[in-house]
Amino acid sequence: MSRKSGKRRPQQSRRPAPSRPQRPGHRRVPAPAQQPPRQPASNPGLILLAGFCAALLLFWYYHLLVLNQLTGLSAGLAMPDQLIGGFDAAHVQALRAAMDADAAGQLNYVHKTAGVLFTLFLASATLLAVALHVRRRVLRWVLFAVPLGFAVVRLWGQAAIDALLHPEAAGSPVDAGDVALASALTVAGWVLLFGTVALAAAVVLASLARSFRRKHTEAGID
Template sequence: MSKRRKKVRGNPARQARPAEPTSQPGGLRGFRQARREGRDTSTAPQRRDEVRGGYLSEANRRAAEGADSNPHLLLYSLLGLMVLLFAYLHLYALPQMNYFAGGFSMPDARLFGYSVEDIERLRNVMDSDGTGQLSFLHRTAGILFPLSFVLSAWAVVGLVMRRGVFRWMVLAGAAIFAVVDITENFLIDQILTMEPLEESLVAVSSAFTVTSWALLMIIGAVVIGSVVMSLISRGVERA
C-alpha cells in the first residue's frame, strides 16, 4: 500500500501565509524605538491617525486651520476696537462737545489746524464745565484710541505684511501718531485754560493736530489696505 501524503484539509485560514512586514510603531513610541536602534529619528513613522495617504486627517486639518485663524481673529478684534473708538471719539463725542462751545468745532476736529483767533473764540464761549468735559474725553478715549491704533498696526505688520523695511516704517509711523495725538490732547487742554494765552503754544498745538491727522490717514490707509488685500488673496487661494 503506497503511502501518500494527504492534502491538508480543514480551515484554509489556518494554512501558512507569507509573513507580512510588521509596521513600526508610530508617534512617541516609534521615536524612542528609532533612537534606541540608532536610526535617524527624523524618519520615525508617524501615527496612522495623523497621516492617511500622504494627507493630514480631517481632524488634524481642522486643527491646523484653527491654529492659523486664531491670530487673525485677534487681528480683526483689534481692528474692530480701533474703528469703534474712532467712531466714538471723532464722530460722536467731539461733535457733542460743540454744545459747550456755542456751535464751534473742537480743535481736535480741525484737519487744517487753528489760529489764535479760533482759540480765543472758544475760550470766550466755553465755561469750566465745557473744558472739564473735553479734558476728561482727552484722558479716556483720547488715549485709548491711539493705543488701539498702534496695537492694530502691530498686528497687521506681524501677521499680514511681508518682511521688509516698509513694515517697520508703518509700525514706527503708528507709534509716532500715538505720541503726537496724545501730546496734542494735553496741549489743547492747556491752551484753553492758560492765562494769558501764548501764541507760540497755539502754533505748536495746531501743528501737532495737522500732523496727527496726516499720520492717521496715511498709516490707516496702509493698514486697512493690507488687511483687505490679505482677505482677497486668501479668498482666491481657497477658491
C-alpha cells in the same frame, strides 16, 4: 547492561493551542491610543478683526458723537480736535471765552478716555497687521513708524490742546507759539490717521490677495 541506542527519538512537534472560541457578538476592541490633549490655538486674525472693530467704534464715539456734543458747551464753536486744517489764536481765545471750567474739564476727560483708547486701539491693530502680514523685516520696521508716529503725535496734540484751554490759562493772553504747536500737531495727527488707516487696509488686502492666489495655485486653476 543494555546499550543505549544511538538513534534519537524524533521530537514531537508542539501543536499550537487552539484559540478559545469567542462568544457570538463579542468583538475585541483595540485600546485607543493615548493622544496628547489638544490646546486651543489662538487665531491672530480674530484679534486683528476685534482691534479694528473697536477702533472704528471708538472713532464714531469720540469724533462723531462726544466732540460734536461738546459744541453745546462752547457756543457752537468746534473743538480743536475736529479742525483738520488746524486753528489759530483767535479760535482758541473764543473757546476760552465760551467754555467754563466744567466744559474744559469735560474735554480733558474725553481726551484721557476715548481719545487715548481710540489712538491706542488703532495703532496697536495696525502694528499687529504689519507684523503678521509683512514678511520682509526691513520693510516691516519702516511701516511700524506710521502707527507709532500717529500714536505719539495724537497724544501729544491732545495734551497741547488741554494746556491751551486749561482754566488757569483762561485769564492769560494766548501764546502764539503754543497755538502753532498744538495746531501743527492736530494737522499732523489727522494726516497720520489717514496714513495709518490706508496702511492697515493695504496690508490686509495684500494678504487676502496672496491667500487667494495661493489657493488657486494649489487647486491648479489658471
